[in-house]
Amino acid sequence: MRRLVRATPFMGSAALVVLVGPGLRAGAAAAEVRAPDGAFAPDANAAKEGVLLNQDARISGRIDILDRRADVLIQPRGREWEGYHETWLQPLGVLVILGTLLLLGLFYAAMGPLRLTRGRSGRTVTRFSPGERFAHWLAAISFVLLALTGLNVTYGKIVLRPVIGPDAFSAFAQWVKYTHNYAGIAFALGLLTIAALWLRQNLPTRLDLAWLRAGGGYLSETHVSAGRFNAGEKLVFWFAVLAGVAITASGVVLLFPFYGTTIAGMQLAHIVHSLTAIAFVAVILGHIYVGTIGTEGAIEAMVSGEVDVNWAREHHDLWLAETMAGSAPNERPEPASLGRQGA
Amino acid sequence: MARMKFLCDADRCIECNACVTACKNEHEVPWGINRRRVITLNDGKPGERSVSMACMHCTEAPCAAVCPTSCFLPTEDGIVLHSKDLCIGCGYCFYACPFGAPQYPRVGNFGTRGKMDKCTYCAGGAGPEPTGSMEEYVKYGSNRLAEGKLPLCAEMCSTKSLLAGDGEMIARIYKERVVTRGYGSGAWGWKTAYREDVSA
Numbered sequence: 072m073r074r075l076v077r078a079t080p081f082m083g084s085a086a087l088v089v090l091v092g093p094g095l096r097a098g099a100a101a102a103e104v105r106a107p108d109g110a111f112a113p114d115a116n117a118a119k120e121g122v123l124l125n126q127d128a129r130i131s132g133r134i135d136i137l138d139r140r141a142d143v144l145i146q147p148r149g150r151e152w153e154g155y156h157e158t159w160l161q162p163l164g165v166l167v168i169l170g171t172l173l174l175l176g177l178f179y180a181a182m183g184p185l186r187l188t189r190g191r192s193g194r195t196v197t198r199f200s201p202g203e204r205f206a207h208w209l210a211a212i213s214f215v216l217l218a219l220t221g222l223n224v225t226y227g228k229i230v231l232r233p234v235i236g237p238d239a240f241s242a243f244a245q246w247v248k249y250t251h252n253y254a255g256i257a258f259a260l261g262l263l264t265i266a267a268l269w270l271r272q273n274l275p276t277r278l279d280l281a282w283l284r285a286g287g288g289y290l291s292e293t294h295v296s297a298g299r300f301n302a303g304e305k306l307v308f309w310f311a312v313l314a315g316v317a318i319t320a321s322g323v324v325l326l327f328p329f330y331g332t333t334i335a336g337m338q339l340a341h342i343v344h345s346l347t348a349i350a351f352v353a354v355i356l357g358h359i360y361v362g363t364i365g366t367e368g369a370i371e372a373m374v375s376g377e378v379d380v381n382w383a384r385e386h387h388d389l390w391l392a393e394t395m396a397g398s399a400p401n402e403r404p405e406p407a408s409l410g411r412q413g414a
Numbered sequence: 415m416a417r418m419k420f421l422c423d424a425d426r427c428i429e430c431n432a433c434v435t436a437c438k439n440e441h442e443v444p445w446g447i448n449r450r451r452v453i454t455l456n457d458g459k460p461g462e463r464s465v466s467m468a469c470m471h472c473t474e475a476p477c478a479a480v481c482p483t484s485c486f487l488p489t490e491d492g493i494v495l496h497s498k499d500l501c502i503g504c505g506y507c508f509y510a511c512p513f514g515a516p517q518y519p520r521v522g523n524f525g526t527r528g529k530m531d532k533c534t535y536c537a538g539g540a541g542p543e544p545t546g547s548m549e550e551y552v553k554y555g556s557n558r559l560a561e562g563k564l565p566l567c568a569e570m571c572s573t574k575s576l577l578a579g580d581g582e583m584i585a586r587i588y589k590e591r592v593v594t595r596g597y598g599s600g601a602w603g604w605k606t607a608y609r610e611d612v613s614a
């Protein structure tokens with residue numbers, strides 16, 4: 072009995088809190104503003120667009136729809152993202168990509184290819200294993216595919232649509248979109264393999280400074296010492312690794328829209344993706360130039376995996392010495408193990 | 415020539431969601447797609463306001479600008495129509511739209527969102543389907559405008575919070591209200607959509 076009596080005041084106050092509680096909590100959340108004469112002012116506390124947009128870039132609230140994306144009422148940033156895409160990205164891409172092509176063309180016209188000063192020796196040495204070449208071509212082919220299909224998203228409506236018509240262009244763009252979205256897997260695998268295979272040989276050394284100072288022999292026409300990869304190749308390697316991570320990560324965000332991201336996250340992912348793409352294309356154009364028409368004999372390393380011994384001596388002397396020394400003493404480089412070129 | 419717009423008088427909206435329901439019913443909008451929605455701000459606090467929002471049919475529509483296949487067609491009345499035949503479901507219009515209007519049938523991993531759907535201002539689509547035809551109805555919903563009627567959401571709004579019609583006319587109605595009752599929280603989204611403001 073005594074117990075019950077003691078409990079009663081507590082129960083009473085609990086009931087009081089339940090009754091008044093909601094009112095108290097609402098009052099605590101935001102004090103109600105009244106008109107100067109104390110009258111109820113229906114609009115005094117009203118949510119105002121300008122005020123809310125000053126507090127946050129987006130106005131969001133509560134909705135009855137079970138879709139988180141739908142709770143954003145206004146996001147003026149959409150117009151800014153449009154401005155980025157239409158007013159900045161498009162001219163920037165043209166400028167950077169065509170500018171790079173123009174520079175490379177001028178460079179080739181002025182300097183021509185970097186020739187083998189002592190001609191070919193006729194003997195070759197293995198530069199890249201089949202596994203290395205496979206990983207490189209996987210990344211290379213998927214990169215070209217990704218670049219062309221990605222650029223169609225940016226420029227197709229300007230370049231291709233007027234030529235082939237809206238219906239054909241949309242049908243094309245649909246397939247191009249799927250190609251882009253799936254080729255990304257091949258690219259990521261290829262790049263990951265390349266990175267794993269060549270990481271150690273791409274760590275910077277003191278030699279790289281001398282190589283860079285001499286412009287890699289491109290400008291000075293002198294040959295500079297280099298190991299398996301010279302400083303130029305190392306720069307391309309590290310750029311590709313970093314840009315590859317950025318473009319793959321942002322690409323995956325775009326592939327799986329709104330998984331843990333909001334509209335702001337999607338816009339940012341797109342900006343990172345497209346800016347990286349432009350820089351990547353420019354750097355890879357330079358890489359392709361150096362690896363093909365820019366340097367006599369370079370392409371063979373990635374096609375057959377074999378390079379002429381003279382080529383190796385001129386571009387990667389230290390690596391050549393290491394390769395020869397590495398095969399000693401057990402596998403003395405017998406002439407047979409150095410494949411012969413030509414008849 | 416009329417310039418069609420929407421205006422939601424948030425001081426009148428009672429969050430009954432009838433506009434949402436009417437839209438779904440009129441156009442037989444598929445499950446999961448919301449051409450119009452009501453968003454409540456400051457929910458449960460003094461000054462709570464609800465705004466009914468759909469495609470605002472913007473001036474210089476950002477969705478149309480970013481679309482990689484140019485599937486949008488702004489009409490002479492300022493209505494932003496689009497063609498589901500040309501849409502490739504890339505999702506760009508949703509990133510560009512300030513009002514979250516574009517909707518997609520699926521979530522869209524690996525770009526499989528399907529054809530974009532959004533408010534047509536009850537004016538059908540920009541495809542080749544004949545106006546008022548069954549084909550047009552199936553893809554875009556009914557074409558009330560062709561019958562001389564305004565969007566159903568605004569037509570049946572019980573408090574006449576949601577207004578549709580010529581921009582100047584609905585702005586005038588709203589200004590009159592603001593003057594008469596002495597307050598108004600503004601024409602939500604107008605600055606972003608039409609680059610203009612309605613002040614009394």
Ligand code: HEM
Nearest residue numbers: 217218221222224225248255319322323325326345348525
């Ligand atoms: C590595 C994996 C990659 C993934 C998962 C990926 C994914 C995507 C996605 C989802 C989009 C949005 C449009 C669409 O749905 O098609 C996109 C756009 C784009 N991507 Fe990629 N991508 C990847 C790599 C690359 C690479 C390597 C390049 C170019 C070198 C590239 C260039 C572009 C460009 C230019 C756009 C269009 C940007 C625009 O105009 O808005 N992407 N990508």
Ligand code: SF4
Nearest residue numbers: 469470472475477511
């Ligand atoms: S509200 Fe969104 S979908 Fe409608 S015209 Fe403006 S940007 Fe396009």
